[in-house]
Amino acid sequence: MGFTAQHDGRGRLDATQADLGCGWAWEAVHRTRPRVVMLCPECAHPVHAKVSRYGLRFFAHDPGSPTCALAGESMEHHLLKLELATAVRAAGYHAELEVRGPDGDWRADVMATSPDGTGRMAWEAQLSPITVDEITQRTARFAKDDVRVCWVATKLRPWVGEMPSVHVRPPSDDEPNWIVAGGLARFTVDRCEEHLLCRSIGHGEWHETTADLRPFTAWALTGRAVAHPLPSWLHTEQHAWTGVWTAPQYITAAATYQQAHDRAVAALEQQQRLRADEQRRRREAEYRAQRARRPTAPATPSSEPADRQPTVPQQVSRTAPRPEPVWQVNLPSQDREHLHAAALAEARLLLGVNAELRYRDGDRRWALGTPLYAGGRP
Structure with a gap:
């Protein structure tokens, strides 16, 4: 099962478009006699047009087809690809399904192309398990051809967040639309009196947020949402995110807050150093004052003449050991x-x-x- 087929005369046919993407009506290929010859773009096996009981149009492989990646995709996979293509077109971009790279080393589930043709972004419905290394390599293959990518998962896999990705929830009785349930975040600064730093610059944190998949797709295509690696993990109830999608203004706000935080920490450390130096000087002054007040022992007279007294080596003056700087004991509560x-x-x-x-x-x-x-x- 797939949404695309190859025809000798019309080229690539797209079942998700009203005119099949080539100015040809669906009725021209569905249940026609003689049957229109069409091939799978992935395995080149013959396919035929079908409509599911829910009205979903697609191309099915004829009997005896070889193992094909498109034929093995689940219904949820197909529905998610269809939703992504619809979202891309709603944003004013051109969407093409099941597109292969020029060298054949990648295949995009949905390729979004800007109206002027200068920008491309692949939307990948990744529902089957995959390792972090594998998805990193696949992302690099897209980048080699100047193609941005967003991986879309319906389950929270270990790689989600490592690469530009989101976690989505399919429609339900309570939510009629596909929802971005994870991977979208915003940065806020809240004022509080709990800690010393919070009182001076506020408390800055990344917070997870949600949105419908279609608006998010438009934000990502137009730069209103960008992939952003986090300086520290964003922990939620279900997942630990190392990267999120967010608006550029939140990235700026986070950088501004970090600069203010670094300045506040430096000022606090300087104050602590000055206070410690002042306490050290005060202790040293008290110690010198104590030594000045200490009485000296009187000299013992000798009965022998001065010229017959034995020569005694001069004793080296030994000062009392310097007290340990137990700063925490002396620090005001x-x-x-x-x-x-x-x-x-x-x-x-x-x-x-x-x-x-x-x-x-x-x-x-x-x-x-x-x-x-x-x-x-x-």
């Missing part, structure tokens, strides 16, 4: 809580984990600090 809050915020922003503080005793085994734990592990 409010500043200590701010520092802990900043560490938790950094763990959430950079690593995408919700950490917790343990062992605030400032013991030497923690290097006088406080370890962070995430998922029960340090």
Whole structure:
């Protein structure tokens, strides 16, 4: 089963178009006598026009066909390809199904071409299992011929998000349209008073969002949505995304926020260094003051003449050992809580984990600090 067939006189026939893409009516090939000779573009085996009980038009292989990739596709695969082609055409682009590359090393389920013919984008309905390496290689073959690609999956496979891809949901009683259920995200900055950094620059995060497949297809074709690798994973209830589709303004907002975050962290670290230097200078001054107040022992007189006293090597002055800079013990409790809050915020922003503080005793085994734990592990 496929949506395309090859005819000697008319060329490529497309069952998803009213005129078969060549100015020929469906009735010209469906149930005609004598039968129109048409071949499968994939395996060159004869095919004939058919209509399913749901009104879906397609080309079926004649009996005795060899193993063919098009013949082995499921009904869900065909319906998704049909929806993608319809979405591409609704966006004002030309859609052609089951298109082979010039070297034959790739075949696009739906090839979208811009009205001026300068831009091409393949839409791949990938429903069967495939490894990350395989899909990476297939994406590279498209890129070799300057073809962008979006992989569309109905199940959350391990590769989803590694390549430009989305997870879609088929229509149901509650949702009459195909839905982009995963892989589409936006960036927001929320104000809060929970952490020190949040109070200064807000709390920036990527959030997953959904949309109908047809509008999303138009956004991706026209650049209003672009594939974007994330600096840290976006964890949802079902999947961990390493890349998403998003609007360019959200990428700009995320970069601006990161710059503000880096400046705020640098300012906070500078404040901490200045505070630590001030505390060190204060301790050193107190130590010098204590030594100045320490009484000196009086010299013991000798009964022997000065010229007969033995020569004693001069003792090297030994100062008391410098006290350890136990900065956390001396840090005011409010500043200590701010520092802990900043560490938790950094763990959430950079690593995408919700950490917790343990062992605030400032013991030497923690290097006088406080370890962070995430998922029960340090």
